[in-house]
Amino acid sequence: MPQNITPMPSLTAREYVAYIGWLKGLNRPDAWSEAERALARVELADKAGVRTSQLSGGQLRRVGVAGALVHRAEVLLLDEPTAGMDPRQRRVFRDILNSLAQDVQILLSTHDIADLAEEADHVTVLYGGRIVHTGVADAFLAHTPPGTASGRAAEGAYASLLSTYGSD
Template sequence: MTLVLADCTYSYGRRKRPVLSDFSYALPGGLTILLGPNGAGKSTLLKMSASVVVPESGSVSFGRLRAGSKEFRKAVAWMPQTITPLASLTAREYVAYIGWLKGMNRGDAWSQARRALQRVELSDKADERTTRLSGGQLRRVGVAAALVHDARVLLLDEPTAGMDPRQRRVFRDILAGLREDVRVLMSTHDVADLAEEADHVTVLEAGRILHSGTTESFLAHTPADVPQGRAAEGAYTALLGHGEP
């Protein structure tokens, strides 16, 4: 099944210009990086995809599941930019609590929380209070919370913001390990988040898609005079400057 947005329009207020207008997009399998400058519409795209906001027109679906339904919300998980720690909860309690909010019974949520933390390599922090975790660890708890109910699509909004290079590397390695059974869409405005293991790249600017394809097809936009180590940056800059040919 594929997450599909069909002819979606959304604006923040009736008199404001739509952030996305007649927007269509199908999320490919594996790990997709969503690039774009601030204000491009990345967060709005993710919120609509997760059924957090409802488009004024158009539709969002995952296979036969319609956005807004209980089954859709279980299948499609969203992690916002900010994960707020809860002083009274450990990492495992936090993940189990999110599972319970998603409709799991308490027993299943508690047992699945341990498995979810294992998937993000935080088993050793399961009993640590969330307020004592680093920023990078807290974001990984957020991913575990998104996966606890066996989500099939994971939407991440700027998850690496504020992480140091080592934390970014660990986080990207974890996402790469999830892509076999979970479709991942990770938004960022920082082209440095384009990891070699990303399967696809989507570039969004001013509410329109400039590029959506494989990582190889994205890098093909790199100008010939750009050093190899800056290929992704060069391709991104070229697309923002000229759009798709």
């Protein structure tokens, strides 16, 4: 799923997702039925008939995830998926990703450490094109400095790791 999802004003959410399915090789009837299934998976079945230009930013991102899932993908690659979302939209989006994680492997690229604080199983930190940490989330969080404020453990761990490499 790309970082930015561009609405197509003439298409409804279901038409948009079905079109993506068709582009991914599904025939028209399968694309149409899979679009309905994919929208339900991201909790947008009730918005299937709404034009994409009338959806909120968070809803449009979820349409993007539905498009990525329309052909029953086993791996979902997300680039900055919560950029521009308000805190409530972010929570809903992360809850949806958590529900998808039972069936789909999710690889998330983000600069927002809050995106991985609670949900990630594995964390890889890159700095200057090099891997400076890779491991289970608990091993990443073990880098959190003592006294770090509650809810900021991931941010503290990230800052601690980068301080080793001379980053600000």
